[in-house]
Amino acid sequence: MTESERPLDALNAARGKRVIVELKNNKQIAGKLKAFDIHINTVLDEAEERADGEVKRKLGTVFIRGDTIIIISPE
Amino acid sequence: MTESERPLDALNAARGKRVIVELKNNKQIAGKLKAFDIHINTVLDEAEERADGEVKRKLGTVFIRGDTIIIISPE
């Protein structure tokens, strides 16, 4: 770990892998991390909305506005 | 997928196609994606407001302020 490590480096390392995005409205979107920007606007492929670990809805490719995101973690 | 892929590229690929925009007030607006900007201000044509999968209201061409948007996904 170097001093220059930045949070977006961690997101970059997760590109192409499945992640879970938790939103401020308590929903979870799981999918393959395709893209993000400095606002944490995020695009997931093969995404699905979940509640209590169960799939509620298939979303396909989804754009998530960054300011609605709380955390992003590996699936 | 290249490293330079950005979230707005995904929105750009959806131009002219039907999308569902979910808002922070729990409403959904479905319509044809006509325009968006870096704030995610979005314009949909042939738009309608939905609740629980049913059409509540026809809106025609609608301007949606970006900061009220949670996710944008294909219809």
Add this chain to the structure above:
Amino acid sequence: MTESERPLDALNAARGKRVIVELKNNKQIAGKLKAFDIHINTVLDEAEERADGEVKRKLGTVFIRGDTIIIISPE
């Protein structure tokens, strides 16, 4: 539709026409779109506040702060 179409173009096309502005506090303001800026600060002429389709109050010329706006659609 060209790639360069922007959301504010849609608002510009609505200048002088009657629109409905929905606010984050669940109120609706209907009126003739007179002016707007990049923050979506908006001025309506001959405006009235509505609830459930009924006129609650005549407002005349009203200034609406952009960050309180959810959507703007034709009346």
Add this chain to the structure above:
Amino acid sequence: MTESERPLDALNAARGKRVIVELKNNKQIAGKLKAFDIHINTVLDEAEERADGEVKRKLGTVFIRGDTIIIISPE
């Protein structure tokens, strides 16, 4: 109406006149519009707080932080 009309022009036209400012906390402040800036920070003279059309409190000259404002309309 010209294309260059901007929302702050409408506020400028109201300088020195009585207006009603509606706040996000559901309160209304009525008074004579003395000053405003691009954040819509606003100063009213001879201001009073109202609820349901009745005067609750005399405020004198009041500074209102712009981000708490929903709409400004003529009294």
Add this chain to the structure above:
Amino acid sequence: MTESERPLDALNAARGKRVIVELKNNKQIAGKLKAFDIHINTVLDEAEERADGEVKRKLGTVFIRGDTIIIISPE
């Protein structure tokens, strides 16, 4: 009143005088206005927290973050 009058001029005129600051959490802080900046971050001397016109707590010199402020008026 000149066209160039700005909201912060009104605050500047209140420097050294007692004011009441109303906060978004419904509390009121009364005190002598010592300093403010463009974010409306504000410092009051001899400040006290009030509720329903009664003193709840003596605060001394208090720093108030601007984005929590609704209105500032003379005591």
Add this chain to the structure above:
Amino acid sequence: MTESERPLDALNAARGKRVIVELKNNKQIAGKLKAFDIHINTVLDEAEERADGEVKRKLGTVFIRGDTIIIISPE
């Protein structure tokens, strides 16, 4: 008091002294003011969380994000 007095000057004068920081979630953090910046991001040493004047938790050195702060006053 000079016209050039600014709110951050008051915080600077409190460096190394014990302060109480009130947060938007109604919690209070008391501690020795170690550092702050223009966003009012704040670091306290020997900090403790309080509720109703009683210590709930020892926190040690704590970083407080500025946008969660309402007021900072002397202990």
Add this chain to the structure above:
Amino acid sequence: MTESERPLDALNAARGKRVIVELKNNKQIAGKLKAFDIHINTVLDEAEERADGEVKRKLGTVFIRGDTIIIISPE
């Protein structure tokens, strides 16, 4: 302590150490501080979500959006 001490210096001193991050939704994420930026976007390794002192979920490496953070303190 020098006048030039800044809040991010305190976070920098905590790199590689275990911290507890409290979020605006009342959740706590504990983990090893790996990275942060000026928005306080934060990455923790070996992270876990906690409630009332008990582990609710293992998260692995987690990205936390800065604007959801209230405080960061040593574990």
